[in-house]
Each structure stands twice: as C-alpha cells, then as structure tokens.
Amino acid sequence: MAEYVLNTWYPIAWSRDIANELTKRRIIEKDLVLYRSSTGKVVAHLDICPHRMAPLSIGRLKDDAIECGYHGMTFDCSGKCIRIPGQRIVGSPAVDTFPTHENMGLVWIWMGDPEKADTSLVYDLPQYHDKENWSSVEGDALEIGCFYLNLADNLCDPAHVSFVHLSTLGNAASEDVPVQFAPTENGQVTWRWIIDAPAIPLFQKFGNFKGNVDRWHYYHYTAPSIAVIDFGSAATGTGAPEGNRDDCIQIYACHFMTPVDADTTIDHWLHVKNFHADAETNSRLSEQFRIAFSEDKLILEAIHHNEKHGVNTRPYRLAIDASPVRMRKLVQTRIEAEKAGQAEPVVA
Amino acid sequence: MAEYVLNTWYPIAWSRDIANELTKRRIIEKDLVLYRSSTGKVVAHLDICPHRMAPLSIGRLKDDAIECGYHGMTFDCSGKCIRIPGQRIVGSPAVDTFPTHENMGLVWIWMGDPEKADTSLVYDLPQYHDKENWSSVEGDALEIGCFYLNLADNLCDPAHVSFVHLSTLGNAASEDVPVQFAPTENGQVTWRWIIDAPAIPLFQKFGNFKGNVDRWHYYHYTAPSIAVIDFGSAATGTGAPEGNRDDCIQIYACHFMTPVDADTTIDHWLHVKNFHADAETNSRLSEQFRIAFSEDKLILEAIHHNEKHGVNTRPYRLAIDASPVRMRKLVQTRIEAEKAGQAEPVVA
Amino acid sequence: MAEYVLNTWYPIAWSRDIANELTKRRIIEKDLVLYRSSTGKVVAHLDICPHRMAPLSIGRLKDDAIECGYHGMTFDCSGKCIRIPGQRIVGSPAVDTFPTHENMGLVWIWMGDPEKADTSLVYDLPQYHDKENWSSVEGDALEIGCFYLNLADNLCDPAHVSFVHLSTLGNAASEDVPVQFAPTENGQVTWRWIIDAPAIPLFQKFGNFKGNVDRWHYYHYTAPSIAVIDFGSAATGTGAPEGNRDDCIQIYACHFMTPVDADTTIDHWLHVKNFHADAETNSRLSEQFRIAFSEDKLILEAIHHNEKHGVNTRPYRLAIDASPVRMRKLVQTRIEAEKAGQAEPVVA
Known part of the structure; x- marks a missing residue:
C-alpha cells in the first residue's frame, strides 16, 4: 500500500x-463506480456494496440510483441507501461517495476531505479554451505498469527525450545540453533550450x-x-529565446495522471497546439505522441520491475535528477502535512 | 490456509x-489422485509420492496399484507400498488414502478420521431414487473462484434470486417478500412463499x-x-401452501460443493423434478440452470476479490443474513469441536 | 532468495x-546483459543502469560500449562509465561486470570474486575436441521450472530412466538393478551396468x-x-564391463545447467558420440533426447510445485538417494566455505 495526497483533484476518466x-475505475487503491446522472453530473461511489461487498458496478442504474445486483440495496447520488428490499432501512447505511468536477474533457475527483473540495482548484490550461488561436486533441488513457511518481520523474526530465524519443520528440542535438529548473506555486518547471539545431522529427513532419x-x-x-509540457521551435535568429514567438510551432502536451495503485498509472494525455489542422493531420500528430509515450512506457515498466526485484538500491545521481528529486520531496511533504492535519489545498 | 470440517462426506467428483x-482432484487444499479399481471401487490417495513428492497421478496404473512415474515405488489400493525397485521395502512406507462411497451419481470422500467413515452418513435425496415419479438430470462441475462458504451463503439465501436471476429463477414479484428459516438436524432450511404472482421465467418456459x-x-x-433447493409452483387457489400439490411443478436443485481451497469451489449440480421429459427438454432445462449459476459465479467471484483486496471489513447486515450467519456459526462450531476432539459425525 | 556457489564457471548461453x-540472460537471480564485442570477446554486465535502474539491454551498443536508453550514460567493456551526457563524470560510476570464457560451444561466466576467475578451471570434455573419433551435436537451452539442484538430483540418479524414459533411454531390464556411486575430485560419479539385456529404444534405433x-x-x-552422462552398450559377451569397448555405441549426454533463480533452470544440453552421422540422423538423435528431457521437465516441475505447496516435508529415502543427498551436501559445503572465506576454486 503506497501513500497518496488526498486533498487534491485527480483526473479519473475522460468525460x-x-x-x-x-x-x-480505480484510483489510489480504491475501486469506484462512476455514472452520469440524468442531470449530467458525474457520480462516483466506492464500488462496494456495504452489505456483502458485491461491486455496485455489476448492479443496475435505476432513476439515477444504483440497485445492487445481489440483493437490491439501492443508493442514490449522494451515496445514501434509499431502499432495502423486504425490510425497512435501519440506521443510515450509505456507500462512500466522492466529489467530481469536469474540465478539459476530463472528470476530476476529490478523494480527500469533501469539505475542502473547491472546484476552483481544478487544474486548468487557459489555452485549451482559446479556440481561436489554439486547437486541442484528446489522446488516450494509457495504462503504464509503474507507480505514478515514476512517470512524474519522467515528466520532470527533459533530458530523456534525446535518448528515448529519437524518432519523434528528440534528436541528438540536445544530448549535452544541461537542464534547469525552478519552483512554482505548487510544483516546479524544468526546462532547456537547444539553439540553432535541426528540428526534431515531429516538427520536420508538421512544420515548415x-x-x-x-x-x-x-x-x-x-x-x-499533473504535467504539462510546453515545447516548440522557431527559426533560428528570429528571437524566440528572447520572447518573440510570432512564427513558431508550440504544443502543450498534457499528462493528467491517475495514480491507480503502487503498480499502475493511467496517463490521460492530450495536446493543445497553436495552429488548426484537419482531422487526418490531428490523427497523425496523435500517432506520433502515441509512439513516444509507448517508448516511455517500455522503460518505466522495466524500471518498475527492477525496483521491485532489483539489487541496486542506492542509485547514482545525475545533475538532471535534481528536479525529479525535488518533486518527490514536494509530494512527500504534502502527504506528511496531510497526515499531521496541517495541509491546505493548493491551486493546481 | 483455511479451516475445514474433516469428519464428513464431501462430494469429490462425478462418478x-x-x-x-x-x-x-483437489479438496480442502490437498491434491488427490483417484481411480476406479477393477472391482469398481473408487480409490483416492494423496497425489504425492512419499519418496520425492512426484505426483502419483503422472505415474501408471498397474493391476489396481499405482507405480510412481519417477522411480517405480508402487502403492496398492490401501495406500501401502508393495514395491521399491532395486531394493527391499524398509519400514512401512505408504501414501495417505481416503475412504470413498458413491451415491446420486457422485463420488463422496471422507477426509477425516477413517474410523468414523460410516457410509450411512452419505447425503441422500430419496426422490432421486424414485424413478417412477421423479426424474433427475446431472449438471456440471462448475468451478467458482471463491471459498465454498461464500457459495453456501448464497445457498442459504432465497432473496438473491429476485435480483440475480431475473431471466430464469426469479422475478420482481418476490423482491419485498421476507425470508424465514429454521434449524434442521445438521443444518437449516430457509424459505419463502410468493403468493398469487406470475410464474418465474423457468416455469413460463416449462410449465403450463x-x-x-x-x-x-x-x-x-x-x-x-450440501444445499438442496426445493422450489416449485402451483396455480393460485389450488391450496399449495396448505399442502395440496397434486398439480404442481417441483424441482430439487442440488448443489454438492467441493471445498477445493480458500479461493476455489467446485459446485456439482443436478436437478430432480416431479415429471419426465425427453432429452432435449432436459437439456434446455439444464441450460437455464447453467445461465443462473453463471450469474451467481460472477457475483461470488467479484465478492471474493473484494474480500481479499477490499476495505469494508464490517458489513452492514440485513434481515436476510440471519440464515447465512447461522450457517457460518454452525460450520465453525463443528470445526472447533473437531479440534477439541468432541465432534460426532452427523447424518447428512 | 536461494544461495549459490559464486566462485565457479557457470554456463550462461550458447556461443x-x-x-x-x-x-x-539471468543467472543466480541477477539480470545480465551480454554482447560480443568487436574483438570477439563476450561481455557480461549487470543489466541495470546505476542511474535509474533502467535495463541496459534496452539501450544501444555503440563502439563496444552500451549507451543507456534512458539518459545516455555509457559504459565500456570493463563496466566503467565513459560518458554522462550534459555533465562531467563525478566519481567512478560503473556497472558490475563479470568474466566470461567460451568452451564447448558455450559462454561460461564467473559470478564470484573476479580475482579467482581462472579460465583453466572451465569445464571441458576432451572427447568434444577429438573430431576424428567423436562427433558432437548441440541441443537446446531447455527451461525447466525448478531449482537447479532438483535437476542435479535427477542427474545423479540413473534409476529414473527405467521409469521416466521408456520410449528412449531406458527399458524395464534395469528396473531392479541397484546403483553405485563414488566421489570424484569436485563431484561424484553414479553408475550401474545392465548385463545381457535388450538394447534401449535409442540404441534399437541407432545401433545395429x-x-x-x-x-x-x-x-x-x-x-x-555440470552433469555429463556417459552411457553406451556393447554386444553381450564382448567384454565391455571388463573394458573392451572396441565395438560399442557410446554417448556423452552433457547437461550444463544455468541456475536462473529458485524456480528456474536452463539446461544447455548437447551430445558427443563415438561415431559420425549425417545431419538428418543427428537431428533424429537430438529429437530423442528432446523427448526424454521433456519427460524430466514434466516431473521436475510437478515436484517443484509440490515442494512449494505440498505437505510432505519428511521424504521417505531410498537407497538410490544416497548420491543426490551427497551432491546436495557437497554444494552446501562449498557455499558455507565461501561464506567463511575459506573456499578455493576447484577444477571443474
């Protein structure tokens, strides 16, 4: 059993x-049953009937309530039991329920104290909503057989693209360029610039x-x-590093991770780009990301296997590890603060 | 490792x-090798050669004895070693053997003290043998991925048919009808009557x-x-509840459970009905039971999974649980009594 | 985690x-990455990058060095890190490497103290190199789901062929012939003669x-x-038992075992015979061994399963067990001596 931050909005499913x-669905080691009620609101309950532990998900939806498929105990949208066939309801039986909110094509869920579930804290990327200048394409729900923080390591680590994604997102030009990072309000940003070098394969295909x-x-x-990767390119000499990006390609590759359990993560990914394209082009672009993320999956699952069975418990640290190491500490600090009752939810 | 009643006749295989x-075959976490000797008697030994633990079941049957497939140690029907190739027999090597008896198309086995293995204690349903008025059809050996007492819960629980078996054995008319139960000599009976209601789908198909x-x-x-479900219907107003069942359909659905291990049960099921039918009708009737029992299997396996991995350890109890709860206590009491050396075998 | 002899040459792969x-490849519970360098030498490293534990085997081979597929750390044939992209090398990072040697068509590896890795200790069968009088055929890398010492038991045990390999290497004539054994420099030899009996099926097929x-x-x-089985036959009365084997069939069936882990062994097998044959005959001969060894695999995997889950922990010992029992003690003695720092490598 791993530990998780509780008072936060996690992505749980594509809307x-x-x-x-x-x-x-499953998140932080809990099985959930989800449905959209007739009002359009997404309901999320623990997927276990309190009577005999049958999964409610193999029951029936009746008038926005779930009737358990074993003996007909029925729970409304709030989780309250509203019927027990053959007898009156004794006490206040209920199934645990969890607040949800939708944004950016995703259902977000709050697994912590429901009193603190402020929907203004749900993550948002403003460009996603600017349909005039930007266009977004939803990707997949990619299952990766590793703990979500190992994927988060990868997403605080621009250096790996030079070696993992040579056919899509990286090329050899960046191999020896160091990375930098800085804290942000509830996270950090890690970056590097590669100046005056050939375009990466993705931009060879989709740029001019x-x-x-x-x-x-x-x-x-x-x-x-949550990890959002802002990457792009502009012709050398047009001043992009100084801020002039009038004629560039820019993409936000968004990774909204569901921490399923200690061995499993779902990566809900989508991309938001500063140009419009037809469906076929969008589809080819998604295919490039699909290739790249399957390369990450291969490595992350192999590392996960080695961490579980391996011998090398004191890794050799590189300069590029500083950002992932800080990320791990940040998450652990929040977990400890929640356990101590001191944590405040933070704008994501 | 679960605990089991030992001094009882368990069903182990179809004859x-x-x-x-x-x-x-496997029962109460022991692997067995079975064969029918030339006299027709079923022999059941532990499936482990005492020499190097090779399974005897991959050996050879020679003149009613098993020759181990690894080095030829040979065991007769009583389990006694009668040959060790290349040397004389030292001591009294033997393989554990278990009494068996056949009844109702099944092989029954006694895993406890062989001194107490009285075959008059083997379960019997008299109607099974009354070929004039009743006819019986053997079903399957259905493997269910749960502990056998979870299936026994289900078989002390008439209420579930209203929700689980809507296409076969139940309908909505029974949803709110409470159940009753009473102790019997070595078990209990749980029942309910649904008066003046539409026939269940099975009897819509096979009744008039x-x-x-x-x-x-x-x-x-x-x-x-062991669980035997007596269910039937008669036209309303003909006095069935008062005992007049001259013109009714009645079926005994028999469930003879093999407790394989903590995670597995084999349900040997058959049905005995108060009318005769041709082979095709019998086959269609069995198919209806097959559908119903696969619905139980789905739910029982999901519950088993949740019990092993779930969080809800204090279930909310309903009135209908009284019978299963008593059943569990009865079994546990017998296990405790056996451990204390006080148990007497009981007529099944 | 099982214990293993370390200071010895183990077979690890077919050349x-x-x-x-x-x-x-995997041996004694360690994952390794192997490759043949441009000089022809086989390099064997631990298959774990010391940075983030990615398997080096999913990296790239560049100029006889491995570049990790995650962040490009590069290790030469000696295991030394020669490049860290984006930074200078701090300290002396390295990946564990292991001495190798090739003989008899196999790569051998030394998992212990590299100072003691004397290649003159690699096992050798002189007849393998005498191409005039002998011919050898390489077999397979047969994976068996058991601990390697259980296979070694089998290979100190001529008695099993009378019962396991009736269609190939044994027949009933040997059933009651006792076995003998004697220590050798770093092992033991176990044998028996079957005098004046029909030829075994293999020699019925390939002899005259x-x-x-x-x-x-x-x-x-x-x-x-290592187990090498010298078996053969000569016409009765020609004096083979006394040493006259001028007109005989003789085969060395070699088993070079890789102890993968507590549950897995790779048996690299080959045969060396005192006659030459065409490719088709050789292939048919190998097929006979393949049948025989798959019979061993079936039994050894069943025993392994029973040992892990079974109940019989005090086996009944036979006279034929004396040799395997001594073998187990010999190995355990070497393991203990290594732990005490007293072991000397021994000529294999």
Whole structure:
C-alpha cells in the first residue's frame, strides 16, 4: 500500500467515457463506480456494496440510483441507501461517495476531505479554451505498469527525450545540453533550450522549417499528478529565446495522471497546439505522441520491475535528477502535512 | 490456509468421470489422485509420492496399484507400498488414502478420521431414487473462484434470486417478500412463499400455467457443503401452501460443493423434478440452470476479490443474513469441536 | 532468495546466440546483459543502469560500449562509465561486470570474486575436441521450472530412466538393478551396468545390435551445475564391463545447467558420440533426447510445485538417494566455505 495526497483533484476518466451507465475505475487503491446522472453530473461511489461487498458496478442504474445486483440495496447520488428490499432501512447505511468536477474533457475527483473540495482548484490550461488561436486533441488513457511518481520523474526530465524519443520528440542535438529548473506555486518547471539545431522529427513532419531552429522544452509539473509540457521551435535568429514567438510551432502536451495503485498509472494525455489542422493531420500528430509515450512506457515498466526485484538500491545521481528529486520531496511533504492535519489545498 | 470440517462426506467428483485411469482432484487444499479399481471401487490417495513428492497421478496404473512415474515405488489400493525397485521395502512406507462411497451419481470422500467413515452418513435425496415419479438430470462441475462458504451463503439465501436471476429463477414479484428459516438436524432450511404472482421465467418456459401461481423456495442446507433447493409452483387457489400439490411443478436443485481451497469451489449440480421429459427438454432445462449459476459465479467471484483486496471489513447486515450467519456459526462450531476432539459425525 | 556457489564457471548461453547485439540472460537471480564485442570477446554486465535502474539491454551498443536508453550514460567493456551526457563524470560510476570464457560451444561466466576467475578451471570434455573419433551435436537451452539442484538430483540418479524414459533411454531390464556411486575430485560419479539385456529404444534405433547387450550409465556430476552422462552398450559377451569397448555405441549426454533463480533452470544440453552421422540422423538423435528431457521437465516441475505447496516435508529415502543427498551436501559445503572465506576454486 503506497501513500497518496488526498486533498487534491485527480483526473479519473475522460468525460467522453462516462455516460448514463455504470463504469468501473480505480484510483489510489480504491475501486469506484462512476455514472452520469440524468442531470449530467458525474457520480462516483466506492464500488462496494456495504452489505456483502458485491461491486455496485455489476448492479443496475435505476432513476439515477444504483440497485445492487445481489440483493437490491439501492443508493442514490449522494451515496445514501434509499431502499432495502423486504425490510425497512435501519440506521443510515450509505456507500462512500466522492466529489467530481469536469474540465478539459476530463472528470476530476476529490478523494480527500469533501469539505475542502473547491472546484476552483481544478487544474486548468487557459489555452485549451482559446479556440481561436489554439486547437486541442484528446489522446488516450494509457495504462503504464509503474507507480505514478515514476512517470512524474519522467515528466520532470527533459533530458530523456534525446535518448528515448529519437524518432519523434528528440534528436541528438540536445544530448549535452544541461537542464534547469525552478519552483512554482505548487510544483516546479524544468526546462532547456537547444539553439540553432535541426528540428526534431515531429516538427520536420508538421512544420515548415527550412533551416535550423531554436527549440524549447518547459516541463510544468503541478503536484501531485499533473504535467504539462510546453515545447516548440522557431527559426533560428528570429528571437524566440528572447520572447518573440510570432512564427513558431508550440504544443502543450498534457499528462493528467491517475495514480491507480503502487503498480499502475493511467496517463490521460492530450495536446493543445497553436495552429488548426484537419482531422487526418490531428490523427497523425496523435500517432506520433502515441509512439513516444509507448517508448516511455517500455522503460518505466522495466524500471518498475527492477525496483521491485532489483539489487541496486542506492542509485547514482545525475545533475538532471535534481528536479525529479525535488518533486518527490514536494509530494512527500504534502502527504506528511496531510497526515499531521496541517495541509491546505493548493491551486493546481 | 483455511479451516475445514474433516469428519464428513464431501462430494469429490462425478462418478461418470472416474474410470480405471489416474485422475487428479483437489479438496480442502490437498491434491488427490483417484481411480476406479477393477472391482469398481473408487480409490483416492494423496497425489504425492512419499519418496520425492512426484505426483502419483503422472505415474501408471498397474493391476489396481499405482507405480510412481519417477522411480517405480508402487502403492496398492490401501495406500501401502508393495514395491521399491532395486531394493527391499524398509519400514512401512505408504501414501495417505481416503475412504470413498458413491451415491446420486457422485463420488463422496471422507477426509477425516477413517474410523468414523460410516457410509450411512452419505447425503441422500430419496426422490432421486424414485424413478417412477421423479426424474433427475446431472449438471456440471462448475468451478467458482471463491471459498465454498461464500457459495453456501448464497445457498442459504432465497432473496438473491429476485435480483440475480431475473431471466430464469426469479422475478420482481418476490423482491419485498421476507425470508424465514429454521434449524434442521445438521443444518437449516430457509424459505419463502410468493403468493398469487406470475410464474418465474423457468416455469413460463416449462410449465403450463395460465394465470398466477403460488411459488415456494425451500433452501435445505446440510453442513458443511450440501444445499438442496426445493422450489416449485402451483396455480393460485389450488391450496399449495396448505399442502395440496397434486398439480404442481417441483424441482430439487442440488448443489454438492467441493471445498477445493480458500479461493476455489467446485459446485456439482443436478436437478430432480416431479415429471419426465425427453432429452432435449432436459437439456434446455439444464441450460437455464447453467445461465443462473453463471450469474451467481460472477457475483461470488467479484465478492471474493473484494474480500481479499477490499476495505469494508464490517458489513452492514440485513434481515436476510440471519440464515447465512447461522450457517457460518454452525460450520465453525463443528470445526472447533473437531479440534477439541468432541465432534460426532452427523447424518447428512 | 536461494544461495549459490559464486566462485565457479557457470554456463550462461550458447556461443551461437551471443552476437554483437544486446542480449538478456539471468543467472543466480541477477539480470545480465551480454554482447560480443568487436574483438570477439563476450561481455557480461549487470543489466541495470546505476542511474535509474533502467535495463541496459534496452539501450544501444555503440563502439563496444552500451549507451543507456534512458539518459545516455555509457559504459565500456570493463563496466566503467565513459560518458554522462550534459555533465562531467563525478566519481567512478560503473556497472558490475563479470568474466566470461567460451568452451564447448558455450559462454561460461564467473559470478564470484573476479580475482579467482581462472579460465583453466572451465569445464571441458576432451572427447568434444577429438573430431576424428567423436562427433558432437548441440541441443537446446531447455527451461525447466525448478531449482537447479532438483535437476542435479535427477542427474545423479540413473534409476529414473527405467521409469521416466521408456520410449528412449531406458527399458524395464534395469528396473531392479541397484546403483553405485563414488566421489570424484569436485563431484561424484553414479553408475550401474545392465548385463545381457535388450538394447534401449535409442540404441534399437541407432545401433545395429542383433541380440542382447551389456549397457552402462555413468553419471558424472561436477559441482555445482555440470552433469555429463556417459552411457553406451556393447554386444553381450564382448567384454565391455571388463573394458573392451572396441565395438560399442557410446554417448556423452552433457547437461550444463544455468541456475536462473529458485524456480528456474536452463539446461544447455548437447551430445558427443563415438561415431559420425549425417545431419538428418543427428537431428533424429537430438529429437530423442528432446523427448526424454521433456519427460524430466514434466516431473521436475510437478515436484517443484509440490515442494512449494505440498505437505510432505519428511521424504521417505531410498537407497538410490544416497548420491543426490551427497551432491546436495557437497554444494552446501562449498557455499558455507565461501561464506567463511575459506573456499578455493576447484577444477571443474
């Protein structure tokens, strides 16, 4: 059993996948049943009937309430038991329920103290909503067989693209460029610039660059499970590093991680770019990300296996590890503060 | 490792499946090898050669004895070693053997003190043998991924049919009808009557009812692993509840459970009905039971998973749980009594 | 976690399978990456990058060095880190490396103190190199789901062939013939002769015997993981037992075991025979061994399962167990001596 931050909004599912039917999801080692009520609101209950522990998800949805498939105990949207067939209701039986909110095409869930579930704290990327200048494409719910903080390590680490993603997001030009990082309100940003170098394969495919480019990667991490990667390129000499990005390609690759359990993470990914494209181009672009993230998955699952079974418990630290190491400390600090009853929810 | 009643006759296999060849079975966490000797008697030994622990079931049957497939140690029907190739027999090596008896198409086994293995204690349903008025059809050996007492819960629980078996054995008419139960010599019976209601789907298919019926379900449980469900219907107003069942459909659905281990049960099921039918009708009837029992399996396996991994350890108890709760206590009492050396075998 | 002899040469792979590319192998519970450098030497490193524990085997081979696939840390043939992209090398980071040597078509590896890795200690069968009088055929890398000492038990045990390998290497004539054994320099030999009996099926197929034969089996075990079985037959009356084997069939069946972990062994097997044959005959001969060894695998895996889950912890010992019991003690003695720092490597 791993430890998790509780008072935060976690992504739990794509909004597109939650309809007026019972759907299973799992997060921080709890099984949940989700459905969209007739009012459009997403309901999320613990997926265990308090009677005999049957999963409510194999019951029936009746008038926005769940009837357990074993003996018909029925729970409304608030989790309250409203019927026990064959007898009156004794006490106040209920199933645990959790606040939800939708934004950016995702259902977000609050697993902590419901009193603190302020929806203004749900993560938001303003460009996602600026349909005039930006366009967004939803990706997948990629299951990765590792703890979510190992994926978070990867997402505080621009250096790996030079070696892992040579066919898509990286190239050799960046191999020896050091990374920098700085704290943000509830996380940190890790970045580097690669100046006057060939465009990466993705931008060779989707950009119109004739010569070398100046390329940036800003990895914005928000504790505990959000990472948004701002990366782009502009023709060298047009002043992009100084702030002039009038003629550039820029993409926010968003990773909204669901910490399922100590061995599993779901990476809900999407991309928001500063140009519009037809469906086929968008689809080809998603395919490039799909290739890249499957490369991360391969490595992260192999590392997870080695961490569980391996011998090397004192790793050799590199300069590029400073940002992931700080990220880990930040998350652990929040967990400890919550346990001590001192934590305040933070704007994500 | 779970605890089990030892001094009882458990069903271990269909008689039809045990021939003059070595066959593996598993019960109360022990692997057994079974075969039918040339005299027709079923032999059941522990499936482990005492020499190097090779399974005897991958050996050879020679003149009613098993020759181990690794080095040829040979054990007769009584378990006694009668040959060690290349040397004389030192001491009295033997493999553990267990008494068996056949009844109702099944092989029954006694895992406890062999001195107490009285075959008159083997379970029997008299109607099974009355070929004139009753006919019986053997079902399957259904493997369910749960502890056998969870299946026994289900078989002391008429209420679940209203929610689990809507296409076969139950309908909404019974939803709010309370259940009753009473102790029997070595178990208990749990029942309810549904008066003046539509026939259940099974009897819609196989009966000739024009109007409403009076329906009964009597769940006869015999500790620790036998459940026989007497259910039937008669036209409303013909006096069935008062005992007049001259013109009714009645079926005994028998469940003879093999407790394999903490995670596995084999349900040997068959049905005995008060009418005769052709093979095709019998087969269609069995198919209806097969559908119903697969619905139980789905729920029981989900509950088993939740019990092993779930969080809710103090269940909310309903009135309908009184019978299963008593059943659990009865079994535990017998286990404790056996451990204390005080238990007497009971007629099943 | 099992215990293993460390200061010994273990077989790790067929030479034919190790080329100038990264290849995974596992031995004594360690994952290794192997490759053949441009000089032809086989390099074997621990398959874990000391940075973040990514397997080096999913990295890239560049100029005889491995570049980690995650962040590009690069290790040369000696295991030394020669590059960290984006920073200078601090300290002396390295990956553990292990001495290797090739003989008899196999790569051998030394998992213990590298100072003691004397290649003159690698096992050798002189007949393998005498291409005039002998011919050898490489077999498979057979994975068996058991601890390697259980396979070693089997390979100090001529008696099992009478019961396990009736279609290939044994027949009923040997059932009651006792076995003998004697210590050797670093192991033991276990043997028996079967005089004036029909030839075994293998020699019925590949020999020209008209009548009965005198047959020998000498099981040469060399601690901890080598077994070479010298078996053959000559026409009865030609004096084979007294040493005259001018007209005989003789085969050395070699088993070079890789102890992978407590549950897994790789048996690299090959055979060396005192006659030459065409490719098709050799292939048919290998097929006979393949059948026989798959019979051993079946039994050894069943025993392994029973040992892990079984109840019989005090086995009944037979006379034929004396040799395997001594073998186990010999290995345990070497392990204890190594732990006490007193062990000397021994000629294998």
